[in-house]
Ligand code: ATP
C-alpha cells in the first residue's frame with residue numbers, strides 16, 4: 001500500500017524535515033492521527049513525526065526546537081512556518097500512576113514504537129515515499145471501521161485508562177465500532193477512569209460530544225457504564241438519560257454545560273466548571289449561552305436576546321437551543337444573524353442618551369445603582385423599538401414617565 005504524499009499539502013510541507021533527519025543518518029516517519037486521517041480520507045490535522053534520533057540530536061539538526069518533553073523523547077520543531085512534534089522511537093513500561101510510564105526506553109525500530117500506540121488505526125507509519133508500515137493491521141481495521149487496541153486491550157487500558165475515553169471519542173469522530181475484545185475490556189475496566197486526572201478525561205469527553213457519531217458513542221458509554229465515572233454524572237445517575245437526547249454534535253464544553261444546566265438546574269455552571277476543572281473562559285461562555293437560553297425559554301427569539309448575545313456565542317446558542325427545542329440549529333443561527341442586522345443599536349455606547357445626559361437633567365439626585373438600572377431600561381426599550389433612539393424622545397420619557405427623583 002502506498003499513499004500519494006503529494007496529494008496532502010501538510011505531508012508535502014513536512015517532507016524536508018524527514019529528509020533533513022535522514023541526511024544525518026537517522027530515520028523519520030509520519031505517524032499518529034494525520035496518517036490515520038489521510039488513509040481514511042478525512043481532513044488531516046497536525047503532522048506528527050517519529051524518529052530514531054534522540055531529542056539531543058534533533059536539537060543539533062534544527063535551529064528552532066522547543067523541548068516540550070525531552071524526558072519522554074518529544075520535541076517540537078519549527079520549520080517553514082509550521083510546528084512538528086517529533087518523538088523518538090520508544091517503548092513504554094510501568095504505568096504505576098496510570099498516567100506516565102515508569103520507564104521510557106528509546107528503541108531503534110519504528111515497529112516497536114508503533115506497538116506502544118493505543119489503537120491499530122493509530123499505529124500506522126508512512127515513510128517519505130508514502131510507503132505504509134502497518135505491523136498491526138491498522139489498514140484492515142480502517143477497512144472494517146473498527147477501533148481495536150494494539151495488543152491485549154486489558155493490559156493497554158490498565159497501563160493508561162485514558163485510552164478507554166479515546167476509544168469512545170474515536171467512535172464519535174469516525175463513526176467506527178469497537179472491536180469485540182476491546183469493547184469487553186472497556187466494559188470490564190471502566191472504573192479505571194477514576195484514577196486519571198479529570199482534565200484528561202474532559203478533553204476526550206468534549207471531543208466525544210463534538211463528533212458526528214456522538215449518539216453511538218453515548219450508547220457505548222451507557223453499555224459500559226462509563227457515565228458513573230464522570231464528575232457530576234456520578235452524583236446524578238439519571239443525568240445520562242439527558243445525554244441521550246443530544247442528537248447532533250455540540251461545539252465544546254461551554255455548550256455541554258449550558259445544555260446540562262438547563263436540564264438539571266440544581267447543578268450550577270460553577271459546579272460543572274469546578275468539578276471538571278474547566279477554564280474561566282469556558283465558564284464565562286457557558287454563562288453567556290445559558291442566559292440566552294433562559295431568555296429564549298420565556299420570550300422566544302427577539303431583538304433583546306440577539307442584542308445581548310455576544311457574536312461569538314451565536315452558533316453555540318443555536319446548537320444548544322436546537323437540541324433543547326428540536327429546532328434546526330442552522331436555521332436558528334440564520335435567524336439570529338438576520339435579526340442582528342436589523343438592530344437599532346448594537347451596543348450601549350450607541351444609545352442616544354448616556355449617563356452624563358442623565359446627570360444633566362437630575363443634578364440633585366445622588367448617584368447610585370438606579371443609574372445603571374435606568375440606562376438598562378432605556379437600552380432595552382430602544383432595542384425593542386418601544387422608544388426611538390433619539391435624545392429628545394428619551395429625555396422626555398425619562399422626565400415624564402419615570403422621573404428618577406421619585407425613585
Ligand atoms: P487527533 O486527531 O485528535 O490529534 P491523534 O490520534 O493524533 O488524534 P494525539 O493525542 O495527537 O491523537 O496522539 C498522536 C498519536 O499518539 C496517536 O495517534 C497514537 O498513536 C499515540 N497516542 C496518543 N495518546 C496515546 C495514549 N494515551 N496511549 C497510546 N498511544 C497514544
Ligand code: MG
Nearest residue numbers: 032033034046
Ligand atoms: Mg494528533
